[in-house]
Amino acid sequence: MNERLWGILVDSFPKLLDYGIRVTVPLTVLSFALALLISVIVALIQYAQVKVLRQICRFYIWIVRGTPLLVQLWLVFYGLPSAGILIDAFPAAVLVFGFNEGAYMAESVRGALESVSRGQLEAGYCVGMSYMQIMLHVVLPQAFRTAFPALSNSLISMLKGTSLASTITVMEMFRQATVINGRVYESLGLYTEVALIYLAFCTLLTWLQRIGEKKLASYGGEKA
Amino acid sequence: MMLEAKNVRKSFDGREVLRGIDLEVEKGDVIAILGPSGSGKTTFLRCLNFLERADAGELVFDGEHFDLHAASRADIARLRKKTAFVFQNYNLFLNKTVLQNVTLGLTLGARMRKDAAREIAVKALEQVGMADRLDAYPSQLSGGQQQRVAIARALAGSPEIIYFDEPTSALDPELIGEVLSVMRLLAEAGMTMLVVTHEMDFARNVSSKVLFMEGGSVIESGPSRQFFEQPKEERSQAFIRSIIEARK
DSSP, rough: HHHHHHHHHHHHHHOOOOOOOIIIIIHHHHHHHHHHHHHHHHHHHHTTTTHHHHHHHHHHHHHHEEEEEEEHHIIIIIIIITTOHHEEEEEEEHHHHHHHHHHHHHHHHHHHHHHSSSSHHHHHHHTTOOHHHHHIIHHHHHHHHHHHHHHHHHHHHHHHHGGGGGGGTTTOOOHHHHHHHHHOHHHHHHHHHHHHHHHHHHHHHHHHHHHHHHHHHHGGGGOO | OOEEEEEEEETTTTEEEEEEEEEETTTOOEEEEETTTSSHHHHHHHHHTTOOSSSSSEEEEEEEETTTTTHHHHHHHHHHHOOOEEOOTTTOTSSSSHHHHHHHIIIIIIIIOOOHHHHHHHHHHTTTTTTGGGTGGGSSSSSHHHHHHHHHHHTTTOOOOEESSSOOOOOSSHHHHHHHHHHHHHTTTTTTTEEEOOHHHHHTOOEEEEEEEETTTTEEEHHHHHHHSSSOSSHHHHHHHHHHHHHH
């Protein structure tokens, strides 16, 4: 490797990492929090078979899963202003990422809810608990454990997906790499470098996932 | 009369499972509900606690009338405070410890203070011989132990009657005894119990009365002793014979 390239990589590394920590990570965390909220609400509505709302949820999942994420981003950021709806780039990204991943996660959460035996609900009723109490203390915690690997997957995929926000002017880690590259023109080196930083972030998440799974395993095997 | 069920009817997809069941329970009764598989025993028991909505029927409990088809949510909640249910497959809360399984209904359902609930729970667990496993999770227990915890959970709510739905049917043969002996102790202590079971020794020696069902109807009911020694109906006789045959 020549000295110039090495110098560029060493100079750019703290900048990229800085944008990663200050923008990519918060963008991921906020989007994921929104997605989690949406997915639990949507899954609960379907689990409890609430009539009209259930149709709306099916419709939402159908639309979101059936259209590309990039198109959704551009529609919200570049398209909606023509309809008088102006949203700043960062919140627009959070909104789109949240609603997008939320649809996928809702299916994971719904599947996990349905895997919890109906007997748990019946037992709760018989000792005088209300539906909400049973959901909160018994069914949701068990469903969360089942859904945890799938949700971790979503989080990892979302972290990488935030690079798409660069296309709607959000100055996050990847866009910063393209900006630096515009000055020095070292595509191979810079994009490899930014890829490695994403890889490091994802490795950290995978590691956290493993710890989480161990914690959740405390109450033992999957028995009916 | 503590409990009286009248004309309980239920169909699933047009198939009549209960064709008008009547039952009378006095305080302290231990009633075994017997009958071949598919006779509607379990469905009947579930209807009494609104785990299943009957198509028609009336329940009189402590003089209070409940419509088994149309009772309101508040009525059902009030009724369930006086009853407890033990399931065939235990249905312990899998994410809760033994102690939490018993206290949860007390702290959340009955809004009891934590220490008071714990005290009651430990006492109930002592009664079933499980007080030494307070912090175990259900998956760490044998089926017999889980069922005993489930019985403790039922006892903790100090119910007036406990419904047992085939409490030993899911157990390995060597584990049945420990559950039955706990039930026998309860019966001797005067607990009112309604037990759907295939355990003939329990029905004969512990229960005071028998309700024999077949095809969604009550064929015969009466004192256990009379039922086993001098069954009146031909189908009861055939049922008892078939069980004796199966034993051989």
